[in-house]
Amino acid sequence: MKGKLSHLDWLESEAIHIMREVAGQCANPVLLFSGGKDSLCLLRIAEKAFRPGRFPFPLMHIDTGHNYPEVINFRDNKTKELGERLIVASLEESMAKGTIVLKSADEPRNKYQSITLLEAIEENGFDCCIGGARRDEEKARAKERIMSFRDEFGQWDPKNQRPELWNLYNAKVHKGENIRAFPISNWTEMDVWQYIEKEKLELPSIYFAHKRDVVKRNGAIVPITEVTPAASDEEVENMMVRFRTVGDITCTAPVASNADSVEKIIIETASTLITERGETRLDDQVSEASMEQRKKEGYF
Amino acid sequence: MNDTNQNNTVLRFMTCGSVDDGKSTLIGRLLYDTKTILTDTLSQIEKTSKKKGMSALDLSLITDGLQAEREQGITIDVAYRYFSTGTRKYIIADAPGHEQYTRNMVTAASTAQLAIILVDARKGMLTQTRRHSYLTKLVGIKHIIVAINKMDLVDYSEEEYKNICNEYKSFASAIKLEEPNVDIKFVPMSALNGDMIVDRGRSLSWYKGPTLLQILEKIDTTEKTNSSFLRFPVQFVCRPRDSSNEKLHDFRAFMGRVESGLMKINDKIKVLPSNHESSIKEIRIGDKIITEAHAEQSVTVSLNDEIDISRGDMLIHEDDTLEGSKSFTANVCWLSETNLTPNRTYLIMHTSRSSKARISSINNKININTLETEQAVELKTNDIANIKFKLAQPLVLDKYSQNRNTGSFIIVDETTFHTVGAGMIETIE
Structure with a gap:
């Protein structure tokens, strides 16, 4: 109109x-x-x-x-x-x-x-x-x-x-x-992704699906880095993941995903069942x- | 969340009602049935519902507020919620509806195009129903949906529903709610059971009209409130002064949002309050050059003549007779906990321009329960009054009934810098 x-x-x-x-x-x-x-x-x-x-x-x-x-x-x-x-x-x-x-x-x-x-x-x-x-x-x-x-x-x-x-x-x-x-x-998160697609904005590569060493800890996927090493009894897996938010390494977790383009991320976002913060911000889960x-x- | 359409339009609406009317349950239901609530939020709600000893999911918890509010068991502020369908993106302004929260209602209404007024089917029209309806009229909302909720508690009775509709209609005609151009729709529902909100449910088969969501999806949101006169308040002046780039060396452009009307290349314009004239040379959004800009678009405009323009000036069409004015009356909602002091100077912020202002007179105050006017010498929180103002500098004003964007202003305390009042212009001198 x-x-x-x-x-x-x-x-x-x-x-x-x-x-x-x-x-x-x-x-x-x-x-x-x-x-x-x-x-x-x-x-x-x-x-x-x-x-x-x-x-x-x-x-x-x-x-x-x-x-x-x-x-x-x-x-x-x-x-x-x-x-x-x-x-x-x-x-x-x-x-x-x-x-x-x-x-x-x-x-x-x-x-x-x-x-x-x-x-x-x-x-x-x-x-x-x-x-x-x-x-x-x-x-x-x-x-x-x-x-x-x-x-x-x-x-x-x-x-x-x-x-x-x-x-x-x-x-x-x-x-x-x-x-x-x-x-x-x-x-909303969806608006942000749609805007990124419409404006063809470039993003840091970690937003897109990639192979990464991770462990599963308390239901979250935790990336293994220099500052977040695996515990001796944890099993390190190499998984396809992407990040939904980008913050401090110690409190930002990736999600399992094969979405390697904005278009695929939009489809995934549309069908996702968990909020952005609930899934990937470990620090917001501490208290309500x-x-x-x-x-x-x-x-x- | 389940919508990937890039070309939705936006509909902003508010919900009026108190906790008892099932307002929170209604919003919870809209978000839940449109699949906006995701698993982790839902599992939190499940946990809390169980803790409170409830058998079913308490959807009102979705809109549960701040810790400070939970401690006091009240809602103190306007909350904004979002959901999308295949055709629209919705922004809900959720405001508490008690008498002492008139200011929150007015705040929520100021950006809403539509209001849902909740009525408890057991109780029918209440003083607060009248108050909410009056406030939506005052703030210029053109679409009203009277949602008659808790139909499950009156055995889904068609007769009860019709009685309330009739009572509302006669009230609406008494306060001239439908003038000018306000459309009122009715819908029976049970937010608790989810009848007639997103799904039709099974219990209201006698009702043949659209569900609440169908009404929202179909409402024509073309802003009926604003006139077609061009109003372009300048927010910012762009002067790159880039000596390395010949094109930019003398570049000067004016940035702002078209508040109403249409601006085209070559249009003859004048600048208020200086009255200097020129014409539109170029309109752009970022790098993209466009030939015309319409209401709600934020653009960058350059002119064919070098005239002095700064933030706060207003571009209008050359043949427009509008002028700046220094005296006007307005309906004011007082927002501050501190009373208005009639002989103090306040700051009025209007579009992108401000002026010091004094109160010439408080003409009357509205009793929002009886809707009668009464004499007033002072204003306290939540009061609504008709006030005459005198300005130090001219502002380019429209009547609120003709333009919500250029007919509204806020009043700022010059010492604390708090926003203490909100005004809607009625007459301009």
């Missing part, structure tokens, strides 16, 4: 509008870029929002130090191709400074990202972080604002969020306070409210 946008065009237009509001209202924003599929959608949206100009913000990666090399290479190549500036804020630097203290050397590092993020926000004076979170990911996200207010300590207070009406966004903050802007709030808790502590 003429004059009626398809859902992907509508979602894209909404996301462009949100990004331009950030650029128009905030003095010093930054875009959080991990090399993951959601943040790659954000980069394409930023291109559509600001080209032929430069992005009115740098990109920033919160690096846990536990990365798949493919993703880091991809991150660096992508940044170079776009000609934009990348800031890498490293958890290992926070550990060296003593602001992050791990309980044990092999403890998953995802939840400590908040500390490094808040340090980087303070150091660079950012008043807004653009992130790729979606409301369909988790129930603590279902009530998240598109422009979410964080206080001086980076905390999210669900009872003290600004009402958000029409497409009017209030990104005003005092010094030290922060806005987290989520342009793809209204996207763990995402809500992490967000209150400054997580994006």
Whole structure:
């Protein structure tokens, strides 16, 4: 029908509008870029929002130090191709400074990202972080604002969020306070994959089915890497797998899959029976409210 | 999740009702029967249902909220849910419906094209049914579905259903709900048993109309609310100043979303509030050059003349008589816990432009239970009042009844920066 946008065009237009509001209202924003599929959608949206100009913000990666090399290479190549500036804020630097203290050397590092993020926000004076979170990911996200207010300590207070009406966004903050802007709030995992297909976005290779050494642990497939070795009594298998999300090695698990193209992943996503986080984010299974808790502590 | 169609349209709707009406069960049912709920979520719900001693799956747990809410046993905020069918992507705004949550209802309604108003078949029309209907009218929703739920508890009685429909119709005509252009549909259902939501079920065979989902699938979502006048608020000005690239050296373009109307190449336009005139040279989305842009499209526009334009300016057609104004009245919903202070200065954010504003007068306040107007000197949380404003700088305003995007604004406290009010413009001076 003429004059009626398809859902992907509508979602894209909404996301462009949100990004331009950030650029128009905030003095010093930054875009959080991990090399993951959601943040790659954000980069394409930023291109559509600001080209032929430069992005009115740098990109920033919160690096846990536990990365798949493919993703880091991809991150660096992508940044170079776009000609934009990348800031890498490293958890290992926070550990060296003593602001992050791990309980044990092999403890998953995802939840400590908040500390490094808040340090980087303070150091660079950012008043807004653009992130790729979606409301369909988790129930603590279902009530998240598109422009979410964080206080001086980076905390999210669900009872003290600004009402958000029409497409009017209030990104005003005092010094030290922060806005987290989520342009793809209204996207589902399926929307993300369809957008990747439509825009022919390149992704890190680990999103596609490949052979990998894994063990089965507590019902999850755990990849065997330098930081996640197999226990002596575990049997290592070489399996066809792909990753549905890309994060810290210690808490991101792949799924068994033969889908080696975006098209096949879409078909698999359509028939999948398990949510993205339930299947592949080992850290969200700990407690029913763990995402809500992490967000209150400054997580994006 | 089971839909791979790339060309769905989007339908945004809200659900009005309290926990007792089966609102959570209805949403749970929509998501469950459209196969949006996946195994791990479902197994969590099964566990909790058992823990609560329930024999069947408690679908209302699907929309179970935050820890803070569970502790207090209430819903405090609007939640957004998603599902897709072969034809549409749906965004549900799920708002609590009690009287003290008027602001959440208004928030949810502001982005909705359609409202489902739940009525408990045992109880019929209640004060809250009237309140919810009034609020959907106030916020300009053009499609209403009155869902008469819990039919299983009145033995699926056709007579009960018809009585409630008739009662609603006479109420609707009393508050002129159908004017202008609002269509109202009725459907009997049992969210608990899944009758007439996605599947027809077996117990309502006397009802020959469409199921709830069939109504949602067929509703024409072409926005009836907005006029066809071009409204293009500039959000951002693009100036690459790239001296290495001759084409980009002097490139200047204006970025924004078409809020209403149609913009074509060569169209003569003027810029408000400066009134400078020019014409459209180029329209693009990213690298793609297009010949026209219509409502809801975010585009980048360049003009044939070099005129001074910045964020907050509005592009309209040259023959349009619209002007900036500094005085207007609006229906305001007060959102803040702190009362409105009539002699304070507030900030009004409208499209991409803001202005300081003062309150000239509070004309009246609406009692949302009786729907009568009353005198008011102050406004507290959840109050709705008609207010006259005076602006420091002109804003380019439309009446809300003619344009939801350029007829709405938010009120911001200049000290705390909180969003304290939401307004819908009624008259412009």
